Amino acid sequence: MPLNCKHLLGLEGMQKEDINSILDTATSFREVLDRPIKKVPTLQGKTIVNLFFESSTRTRISFELAERRLSADVVNFSADSSSVKKGETLKDTARNIEAMKIDMVVIRHSAPGAPHFLSNVINSVIINAGDGSHEHPTQALLDMYTIREKFGKLDNLKICIVGDISHSRVALSNIYGLKTMGAEVAVCGPATLIPRYIEKLGVTVFHKIDDAIQWADILNVLRIQLERQDRVFFPSLQEYRKYFGITKERLLKSGRDVTIMHPGPINRDVELSADVADSKYSLILQQVLNGVAVRMAVLYLLGTRS
């Protein structure tokens, strides 16, 4: 079924049927990834530009693999080697690239709303690959796909997002998507890293990790960034680890069978200890694999929607 939207700018306001279409379509592409020849001709003749104004490893590779496996022509642009440093605006950069006849743009940018701005100044299909601390819709879609794969459903599951919620695009997209799909969502972290008024999004707030572990079926753990110390968001990584780090000991003590997810890259021994990250609790590598299938689904559904 074609999607109701032209672009994938975010999951806020996206309809449940659209999310289901993407997840269902991803299931077929997930099968393609298990074949010896992992390529389909679906987007043959389409040109996709990956506009990355922020460094990214896994998201960029995941998108590029998805695009190539759909047989699209792919051009990569990264901010370091680009005209951006010469002072060209996003609008000019995008319009110049579009003048070369492209079909879709995948954009990663540090400014919230940059993909929305782009959708007003060019005609191509826009996919948001992360805009500042606003949204990262394909990450949330692949998280939901991975959860659905394990639990067979999304509704009535309890998912707690742990860590730096204030500066996370993954958190917001997960909150929007999961709430639409009928899951219960909580966030856990130090008060300084949880934005004010977040409970108005229908989210429960925890400040004690053991309370979150008792409550949740799934913990989606975010990377904690050392730079945040500069703005007095928390005193030290050592203290963070002690009060919010997820360790095997903590999980065993809880007596609960909690599933662990992480959008990567992991700060090992800060937010997650190795004996959790690489354990039976963890779905982290499945997330990465599913990411390619979900992005193929998004590219296919938007790229073939006339």
Next chain:
Amino acid sequence: MQYLLKNLHLIDPQEKIDTLADILITDGVIEKIGTRISGNKNIKEIDLEGSFAAPGFIDMHVHFREPGFEYKETIETGIHSAANGGFTAVCPMPNTNPPVENEALVRWLIDQSKQIHDGIVDLYPIAAVTKGREGKELAPMLELAEAGAVGFSDDGSPVENAEVLRRALEYAKMTSRLIIQHAEDLNLSKGGVMNEGFVSTSLGMQPIPAASEESVIARDLKLVEYLMAPYHIAHISTSGSVDLVRNAKSKKLPVTCEVTPHHFTMSDEMVRSFDTNTKMNPPLRSKDDLEALKEGLKDGTIDVIASDHAPHSFDEKQVEFLFAPFGIIGLETAIGLALTELFHKKILTIQQIIEKFSINPRKILNLPKIKIAEGERANITIFNLDIEWIVDIEKFKSKSKNSPFHGKKLKGKPVAVFNNGQLVVSDL
């Protein structure tokens, strides 16, 4: 040169005038006010039936960008914009390059303004409080005042250091001129681009809390209470700030404040569009703040409506929200927004609107009182309460077009201004 303005509704709350009349102006002076004054072919006669005439409106907070940023606005385009918007006087802020912090620049600004349309708009400069607007050493306030500066402000930046503010208040008091504070705690607002609230949380935007404005006002009011020196707060934007000022006024402190039309018209919900013309400092606040600002206007806590007219070029605003400069233009929408949002929604009477656009700012700035009376120089703003119009940025005289109100339907608009013997009919 003689003008006969026919069928006006004269209204001046200060003189308790509220009457229908014609005005005959000879060489810029009101010769006669009366009914059915007859003209002749040597008199330029204009029928203004249905329009009101009030003492000329002043916008005490504008940015004309000259010298230094002439691609955004010049004194000339700024003045045309003011006249088109219904103002006969403006107070440009000193955050130009170089900043207005010496006598010569103050005199130059005033002289320049007199060249434009024969001085249709009086320009009263605000000079810097501190050298380089750096908040460290006092600018030469006595000299600046003597040259014609009507107030002092580091607008765009706060006077952060409490001791510097104390000395500035003491020094300015000798000149009978105000310190105008841009109230912002730069640590609390650091990196912020919009109001801290549910909307900033749902957009993942770096927030500016209400407390960044309120904490500075609270501190400053302690100094004002101690020194009893006149202090005016620019572009007040939060419910908490209104409460602080209301409380200070009840203690008879010499405090006054202004609000912009955009802060009483739009809430932070508008930022959801990512339109960079919804980015300003202070930011658009919550719906509750909006209501509190209207309440403050109504009960007299807020003395003045001022536009904070902040021109930026088209390209400067055609960028990601995060990177866009703060500010919007406002001279040509201020009266329309005030009449639409405050008069027609029964927040303020027409007398109160005139107080906030003309009487109060002139009082606060110690400017000469303007009267619409025989023998007085004619300084008049003419506006219509009932004309419905669509804001069109192409009709603006400002060099910049950064307004979020393009396409908005307003009820009530400026019709003309008369000042220094000149008449400008609005093109809006």
